[in-house]
Amino acid sequence: MTPRFAFDNSFARLPGGLPGGFHARLAPTPVAEPRLIRLNRPLAELLGLDPEALASPEGVAILAGNAVPEGAEPLAMAYAGHQFGGFVPQLGDGRAILLGEVVGRDGLRRDIQLKGSGPTPFSRRGDGRAALGPVLREYLVSEAMAALGVPTTRALAAVSTGEAVLRETPLPGAVLARVASSHLRVGSFQFFAARGDVAALRRLTDYAIARHDPGAAGAPRPARALLDGVVARQAALVPQWLLLGFIHGVMNTDNTSISGETIDYGPCAFLDAYEPGKVFSSIDLGGRYAYGNQPRAMHWNLARLAEALLPLLDEEEEAAIASAQEALAGFGPAFEAAYLAGLRRKTGLLSARRDDAETMQALLDLMAAQQADFTLAFRALADTAGADAAGAGEEAFLALFAEREPAAAWLARWRSRLAQEPLSPASRAGAMRAANPAFIPRNHRVEAALGAAIWQRDLGPFETLLGVLSRPFDDQPEHRALMLPPQPEERVERTFCGT
Ligand code: AMP
Ligand code: MG
Numbered sequence: 001m002t003p004r005f006a007f008d009n010s011f012a013r014l015p016g017g018l019p020g021g022f023h024a025r026l027a028p029t030p031v032a033e034p035r036l037i038r039l040n041r042p043l044a045e046l047l048g049l050d051p052e053a054l055a056s057p058e059g060v061a062i063l064a065g066n067a068v069p070e071g072a073e074p075l076a077m078a079y080a081g082h083q084f085g086g087f088v089p090q091l092g093d094g095r096a097i098l099l100g101e102v103v104g105r106d107g108l109r110r111d112i113q114l115k116g117s118g119p120t121p122f123s124r125r126g127d128g129r130a131a132l133g134p135v136l137r138e139y140l141v142s143e144a145m146a147a148l149g150v151p152t153t154r155a156l157a158a159v160s161t162g163e164a165v166l167r168e169t170p171l172p173g174a175v176l177a178r179v180a181s182s183h184l185r186v187g188s189f190q191f192f193a194a195r196g197d198v199a200a201l202r203r204l205t206d207y208a209i210a211r212h213d214p215g216a217a218g219a220p221r222p223a224r225a226l227l228d229g230v231v232a233r234q235a236a237l238v239p240q241w242l243l244l245g246f247i248h249g250v251m252n253t254d255n256t257s258i259s260g261e262t263i264d265y266g267p268c269a270f271l272d273a274y275e276p277g278k279v280f281s282s283i284d285l286g287g288r289y290a291y292g293n294q295p296r297a298m299h300w301n302l303a304r305l306a307e308a309l310l311p312l313l314d315e316e317e318e319a320a321i322a323s324a325q326e327a328l329a330g331f332g333p334a335f336e337a338a339y340l341a342g343l344r345r346k347t348g349l350l351s352a353r354r355d356d357a358e359t360m361q362a363l364l365d366l367m368a369a370q371q372a373d374f375t376l377a378f379r380a381l382a383d384t385a386g387a388d389a390a391g392a393g394e395e396a397f398l399a400l401f402a403e404r405e406p407a408a409a410w411l412a413r414w415r416s417r418l419a420q421e422p423l424s425p426a427s428r429a430g431a432m433r434a435a436n437p438a439f440i441p442r443n444h445r446v447e448a449a450l451g452a453a454i455w456q457r458d459l460g461p462f463e464t465l466l467g468v469l470s471r472p473f474d475d476q477p478e479h480r481a482l483m484l485p486p487q488p489e490e491r492v493e494r495t496f497c498g499t
Pocket of ligand 1: 091095123124125126127129130250254255497
């Protein structure tokens with residue numbers, strides 16, 4: 001049963017060819033023995049694809065890269081990027097191939113990309129492949145982020161290849177079919193800026209505007225309007241990461257999207273205990289992308305985008321720089337406002353009072369000083385907000401802190417702040433639960449699920465976790481164990497990008 005894709009490949013219509021083109025055309029490299037591990041049926045339907053056809057042998061062949069569907073125009077995208085602050089003028093899709101774009105049932109255009117689909121002209125020393133662990137990790141975490149309401153790329157399918165990939169040891173290989181509202185990144189603009197190719201830069205800008213900021217086309221300075229759009233989207237995205245305890249781990253400019261979606265789940269992880277300086281990634285030795293540094297890192301990345309766009313911001317260099325600075329100055333206030341609003345939702349505050357920021361910071365400081373679990377603490381706070389009798393349900397919150405007294409004092413301060421707002425305990429608790437998930441992809445649970453899949457060929461834990469994380473705001477008492485932070489011996493302190 002051959003699946004039909006209604007492709008409309010706008011990116012493929014841009015000029016290609018190396019060096020200096022937007023992309024290099026090539027088909028994925030076939031694999032030995034493709035087997036479907038997981039298909040995201042609701043997402044397939046949203047994309048207008050038939051899940052049954054995708055799950056059939058013909059469909060799996062497409063998802064593995066063994067067959068190219070009708071209408072696809074497979075290509076590897078060109079881009080550059082700053083990796084940990086160092087500029088690489090040519091990165092590009094070294095292990096991914098864009099099959100094409102489809103317009104979904106919701107009218108939105110999305111890329112369908114295969115990741116781990118074989119070498120491309122951008123592979124450098126890499127093998128173009130992906131191991132099963134990182135593929136399942138991206139599947140799990142990106143789908144969890146989507147269920148948490150965070151803009152993100154999505155996972156359409158994971159297929160095992162029947163081939164080994166050689167990392168430190170041989171590992172089972174896999175291909176991820178990834179869906180994104182586009183794969184344009186800050187690094188896409190840097191690629192042309194570094195080559196001094198202003199005509200291509202202008203073309204890319206027009207292209208990005210058509211896809212992400214159609215309103216910007218009529219602006220006096222479309223490139224400036226695009227930059228403002230990206231700044232606004234990223235200033236809305238990063239607070240969502242912080243409010244959930246998410247650490248991206250490798251915020252290089254090639255992993256910073258123009259769409260404002262979270263992209264490239266390599267060494268990402270979620271906080272258990274609240275710790276602003278927390279780093280999981282094995283390669284982030286300096287803590288450049290530590291939890292609390294993410295706003296600064298994003299601002300830095302946006303400055304690189306602004307720099308790349310300078311020739312389009314104004315003919316006069318000084319005016320162009322002033323325009324870039326003005327756009328970048330928008331990031332801080334937008335980030336702060338969104339972060340504060342998010343903290344208000346998490347703590348159940350309806351209105352804004354002047355000392356709210358201080359009250360909420362006091363809670364975060366307390367969590368940091370006493371290693372309270374970030375997710376459980378906010379969820380417990382939601383539960384206490386709904387308790388009928390004053391003081392009921394506080395125990396679960398207090399038990400998360402090493403010392404009770406300071407936490408109890410904070411609760412009293414919070415309760416007196418709540419008393420200034422007319423809202424029933426039940427509706428406040430409901431609103432707070434909708435802002436404070438019970439379930440996040442805890443690192444030790446993710447690692448355990450991937451370990452079972454890789455070493456025992458047991459997808460049970462992966463499926464269970466994926467199912468629970470598809471309803472992260474619902475109490476699921478039967479899965480209580482998946483809510484809990486790791487025991488000391490279960491802690492996973494390091495994550496790897498697995499490339
Ligand atoms: P990432 O850290 O995954 O964002 O990748 C950074 C760059 O390295 C991109 O250009 C990737 O395409 C490339 N890359 C990562 N892993 C591989 C691999 N196994 N083979 C070829 N290229 C890779
Ligand atoms: Mg990347």
